[in-house]
Amino acid sequence: MSRRVLVLAHTGREESLKAAWEACAQLHDSGIVPVMQESELRDMERFFGQLSQPVEILHDHVQLPDVELVMVLGGDGTILRAAELVREVDVPLLGVNLGHVGFLAESERADLAQTVEWIARRDYTVEERMTIDVQVWVRGQKIWHTWALNEAAIEKGNRERMIEVVTEVDERPLTSFGCDGVVVATPTGSTAYAFSAGGPVVWPEVEALVIVPISAHALFAKPLVVSPRSRLAVEVLTRTGAQGVLWCDGRRSVDLPPGARVEVTKSATPVRLARTHQTPFSARLVRKFELPIHGWRGPVPQSETIHTGPIPIVRTPRPRPPLQLASGDQPEDDTDPATAK
Missing domain, CATH: 2.60.200.30 (Probable inorganic polyphosphate/atp-NAD kinase; domain 2)
Known part of the structure; x- marks a missing residue:
């Protein structure tokens, strides 16, 4: 059975349609059938001409449950629009950021070819986001x-x-x-x-x-x-x-x-997001917001286990109890006559 990936693009931006044109070609070369909405396909072909590879039309040739993944080309707004489309059919979204911050996106425009390779190898995981x-x-x-x-x-x-x-x-x-x-x-x-x-x-x-x-x-x-x-x-x-x-x-x-x-x-009902690599959320914060991290040295490497030896016991001598003198007795003089002044 053929694998199908739905490509969604921001139709109001020429850069997004160009990325969709490239994604469809690369998906086809990887043995995956690209799927698009009819209106977006017509907009893309009007800018860049008809693709030499076939593209299936969503709802005409294929239904959403038959799609393995949705590849979203745009910013967070485009990903939110895609979430409306697929939330009820349990299909994950993978965003390629073409906007500014693009916090929901997994990869950037420059990584488009690499992202298609990850999809072709099924080298991605899916996480659920609370709604x-x-x-x-x-x-x-x-x-x-x-x-x-x-x-x-x-x-x-x-x-x-x-x-x-x-x-x-x-x-x-x-x-x-x-x-x-x-x-x-x-x-x-x-x-x-x-x-x-x-x-x-x-x-x-x-x-x-x-x-x-x-x-x-x-x-x-x-x-x-x-x-x-x-x-x-x-x-x-x-x-x-x-x-x-x-x-x-x-x-x-x-x-x-x-x-x-x-x-x-x-x-x-959550929204499912596909992740192509397990980047810690803290690293994503640093990258998206360009946070300053200069001077960070990182955790101390634990090269070997340090064993603590036995703790020495230090005995403190007890103080000598005072002499008990009988009535009228005088204490002995311990002074050395040779050193006495």
Whole structure:
């Protein structure tokens, strides 16, 4: 049975379409059938001409469950779009960064040929990234239900007016404040919007939820890290009548009238990301953010096991007890007459 890899590209960028053209040719040369969406294939051929190798069309020639892997050419936004497409069919994503930071991507544009070789050899592993389930309630009615890989961001609807919110953890109110918004993020999203708002960086293997206020007018409005089993909620208060808007992964949005309630829990369906090499997350942070590490010397090498010998026992002589003299007796003089002055 033929192996198939879906190639997704950022159709608004010529560089992305060129990378897709090269990827399809290299996949075919490696014995893998390239698959594309029809609109993206037409855009690519309009720029660079028709491929000499056949490309199958998604939904016409092949269905998503028949695809082994999705090769995403673009930045984090393109990978988030791909996650929407494949989340329900358990197909992993492998990102090739053509954007700026591209924190979700596994490799860079210069490594495109090497990435195809890794795919051909099945030299990759798959890790699961936690997602969140998001519900919106207004006057007791659920008006919206979606999910997010990075974050759910409650923001003010009007630039000139902040919104007032109250946060809730496990069905208990925590604090209320005026702000520009509140971000509820996953560990994957901790390096995205939540990071820009001053939240902590959470390692991907740590299962947790992060709450980060945006420009809050309050004494206690610090980022919080809570259990993934917690149920979080943010309510838009009605005191000022200010409206909000909810954005999930920066791609899906809904208006939040005063009194709206946003509930966030861990989702049962993760997103699967393919990794071609086991780069530690700390190394990825250094590379993506160009962090200074000059002067680092590294751990001390343990060349051999050092055995500790027996501990010597030091005996301290006991002090001589004082003489017990009878009544009227005088103590003897121990002074040497030869040295006495």
